[in-house]
Amino acid sequence: MKKAMFILNPSSGKELAGTYKDQTIETLQEMGYEVHVKETQGEGDATDFARQACVEKYHLVTAMGGDGTINEAVNGLAEQEHRPIFSFIPLGTVNDFARALGIPLDPVKAIEALKTAEPRFADIAKAQNKFFMNILAVGRIAENVSHVSVEQKTKLGALAYLIEGVKALTSDEETEVSVEHDHGTWKGNAVIVLAALTNSVGGFEKLAPNAETDDGLLHVFVVKSAGIPAFLRMASAILRGKLEEDPDVIVIKTKKARIETTPELSCNLDGDEGCTTPIDVKILERHIELLVPIKEIV
Numbered sequence: 001m002k003k004a005m006f007i008l009n010p011s012s013g014k015e016l017a018g019t020y021k022d023q024t025i026e027t028l029q030e031m032g033y034e035v036h037v038k039e040t041q042g043e044g045d046a047t048d049f050a051r052q053a054c055v056e057k058y059h060l061v062t063a064m065g066g067d068g069t070i071n072e073a074v075n076g077l078a079e080q081e082h083r084p085i086f087s088f089i090p091l092g093t094v095n096d097f098a099r100a101l102g103i104p105l106d107p108v109k110a111i112e113a114l115k116t117a118e119p120r121f122a123d124i125a126k127a128q129n130k131f132f133m134n135i136l137a138v139g140r141i142a143e144n145v146s147h148v149s150v151e152q153k154t155k156l157g158a159l160a161y162l163i164e165g166v167k168a169l170t171s172d173e174e175t176e177v178s179v180e181h182d183h184g185t186w187k188g189n190a191v192i193v194l195a196a197l198t199n200s201v202g203g204f205e206k207l208a209p210n211a212e213t214d215d216g217l218l219h220v221f222v223v224k225s226a227g228i229p230a231f232l233r234m235a236s237a238i239l240r241g242k243l244e245e246d247p248d249v250i251v252i253k254t255k256k257a258r259i260e261t262t263p264e265l266s267c268n269l270d271g272d273e274g275c276t277t278p279i280d281v282k283i284l285e286r287h288i289e290l291l292v293p294i295k296e297i298v
C-alpha cells in the first residue's frame, strides 16, 4: 500500500488543524494511502518529518499549516534523493503558495480538492543553505518586517510593509545594493530587492503577474531609493499589477543572482527571517512534484 505522511502544525493560523485532521486522514485513505500522522511541536519539526518521509520512501507528504510550515516541509524534501509527491492544506494568514497554485484557501475545499488533484512540478529556489518557494526579500524594509510581531502582521498584513517602507525611506541611512545576475550587474541605492518565484507575494496576487511556478526563473525586482512619493506610487502600482512598468523599479529575470548590500542585512525568506548578505540565490527548476487541484474544482 502507498504510504502518506500527514504533517500538521496545530498552532498555525487560528489553531484549527484539529478541526480538519480527520477529514484529511479520511480523504487520504480514500485516495488509497496508508496515513501516518505527525504533529509538529516547534521549529524544525516539519523539516525533520519531511526528511524522514524521504528516507523511508513515502509516496506522498501532505502538510497542513501556514506558509512557515509549508516552507519547513519543502526544506526537508529539497535535498533528498527520493522526494515524495507533496501536497498541502493552507491554514495560515497569507498562504501565498496556495494562491499561486490555485489551491483553495478554504481548508475544507482544499482537502476535498486533493481527491481530483493532479501532480505538477514546481520550481523552488535556494538562498545560501535554505530553500524557499515564494519570495526572497532583501533590504531594510524586509529586515524590519521580519521583526514585526506575528500579531501585528496578522492585523496589518501588507500594510506592515508599507509602514516599514516609509520608515526606511525617512531614515538617513542608505542601502547600497549590488545584484549580479545572468545578464550583468545592477548597482545603486535601493530600498528593497525581491526575488519572486510566483505571482503571489505577501498576499498581493499581482506583484509578479508574469511569474509561473515552473518557469525556471527568479523574477527579481529592485525598488530604487527614490523618495516617499515614488515609494507610494510603487505601492499603488503593486496593487494594480503594474510594478514592472514603474520607472524606479528594475526588473531582472535570471536563474541565479548574488545580492550584496552595504551595510550587511538579513533577508526574509517566505515571510520569515533568513540568511544575511551577501546572498547567492539560484533556481532549482521543477524540483518538487506537487498535487495541485484541476482548475474546475477551484
Ligand SMILES: Nc1ncnc2c1ncn2[C@@H]1O[C@H](COP(=O)(O)OP(=O)(O)OP(=O)(O)O)[C@@H](O)[C@H]1O
Pocket (backbone or CB within 6 Å): 009, 010, 011, 012, 013, 014, 040, 041, 042, 043, 044, 045, 065, 066, 067, 068, 069, 070, 091, 092, 093, 094, 095, 150, 271
Ligand atoms: N505545536 C506547535 N506550537 C507552537 N508553534 C509551533 C508548533 N509547531 C510548529 N510551530 C511553529 O510554527 C511555525 C510555523 O507557523 P506557520 O507559518 O505554519 O503558521 P502561521 O504563522 O499561523 O501562518 P502564516 O505564516 O501564514 O502567518 C514554525 O516555524 C514553528 O516554529
